Amino acid sequence: MQSEVRVSSQEPIDHISENIYGHFAEHLGRCIYGGLWVGDDDRVETEDGIRMDTVSLLRGLNMPVLRWPGGCFADDYHWEDGVGPREDRPRRRNLWWTQGRENVPEESNEFGTDEFLRLCQLLDTDPYIAVNVGSSTPQEALDWIEYCNYGGDTELADRRRENGQEEPYGVKYWGIGNENWGCGGRFAPDEYADEYRRFANYFNGFDKLMNEDSTEFIACGHLTDDWNKVFFDSLNGGMEFGPGSFLGMGSPFNLMDHFSVHRYYQAGGDTDFTDEQYYKIFARAQKVGGDIDRAAETISEYVPEGEIGIIVDEWGVWHPEARSDNGLEQENTVRDALTTAGVLDLIHARADVVSMANIAQLVNVLQCLVQTDEEAAWRTPTYHVFDLYENHVGQTALETSVDTEQREIEGEDHDVPMVSASASEGDGELFVTASNRRHDEAELLTVDVGSSAYSVSSATVLFEDNDIREYSTKENAESFEASDLAVTDDGDGTITFEAPPASVVGLTLTE
Ligand code: AHR
Known part of the structure; x- marks a missing residue:
């Protein structure tokens, strides 16, 4: 058969954000524990408890950004559980990933904020932290950003120093909640708008206190336009925009840099699928393009183009074999990798609006890039697509x-x-x-x-x-x-x- 690809260098779309090649690591199954963190286990080479065989494979991808700690895990996470001497950290159950399920370990909190940020340093990647909105408070989130980013002489900044990090980490990306229509609080869209405004207000205040515009805030949207529209409609709390609204801060949209959507797809099993299902998964993966277009259209009703970027911060194949009782593990096939190529092509076509994308997930879980067992780490077919596509990064999409x-x-x-x-x-x-x-x-x-x-x-x-x-x-x-x-x-x-x-x-x- 024959096909023709026509490229028009006369028609540049936009710069391809390097963050489109971003990733996501959740405390779920063997993504963090076993995949990235082995602590004192000396069967593989480690640096500060982080397994270096995984790191060295991931370095090959020049990862721009890594989202953590979830996902739904983030919606029941309290960051102070995961800092300070490891022997003092409390053991917790995470509501979403240890709920009444056999064989799902509890959260030891061995891997917390400093370990995550150390991992980002080793990978030379930007951290993206998703805060708990559903069961937490703006104060807890504000304390977290202060712990990470404040350079002065406060109790929280000093605590970071005691924990080994003198200089502020400078975490730039902050997600205000995750799937807030579901595990992130089961909020109605107008309720999430109220929460978003409340959390973002404090984050924004912190940014101003630091006298710099170095942080970016991310709202987590829904796949349906109706939900997203009510969310955007409600953001201003019923007040008029302009000077005077929001205690002089102007439009609430000033408190949002990015708006995210999630999309997973499947057709048949991971390795057991018919010919029809082989092709069907491409149709389903293509929906990412429609999700981006619809989110862009909704946003354009509220703010001038380019003011709020679209993030697809969870995407990929999620086969029926990936269940919570097996830590969402599935086989990673060539079919999966081919869907990735198609989705990246679609994202390039909307380089004008997409500011980040984070495939789910980095190691061992769902459509991972690297798999591990106790002593080895290896690349999946999807890894190779990311590797091949890397040449697009920083270029202008045509x-x-x-x-x-x-x-x-x-x-x-x-x-x-x-x-x-x-x-x-x-x-x-x-x-x-x-x-x-x-x-x-x-x-x-x-x-x-x-x-x-x-x-x-x-x-x-x-x-x-x-x-x-x-x-x-x-x-x-x-x-x-x-x-x-x-x-x-x-x-x-x-x-x-x-x-x-x-x-x-x-x-x-x-x-
Ligand atoms: O990636 C697995 C889960 O999928 C995430 O925790 C959640 O945000 C989504 O529903």
């Missing part, structure tokens, strides 16, 4: 259209294009990613970048020799590595190649 067969999927609103692609440009380099979703046939792909100034400098392909149901294990992890792809460069901006069945291709062109 309008890209794909002329390809659209497959109708029963019960889904949208057809699935057999080829997905995106492109970006910057510093004399143009980068194109394209995936062939057909699992039984190669695709003859022509990429037209519309300029003879560019010629191909490298072409790589993922999953050329893998089956769509293959999943990563300690033994086979190396088989998902990228290999070189033969392409024909016509010298007029047209590149032709055969994309193997169920594969992802990355083309770098230089001037």
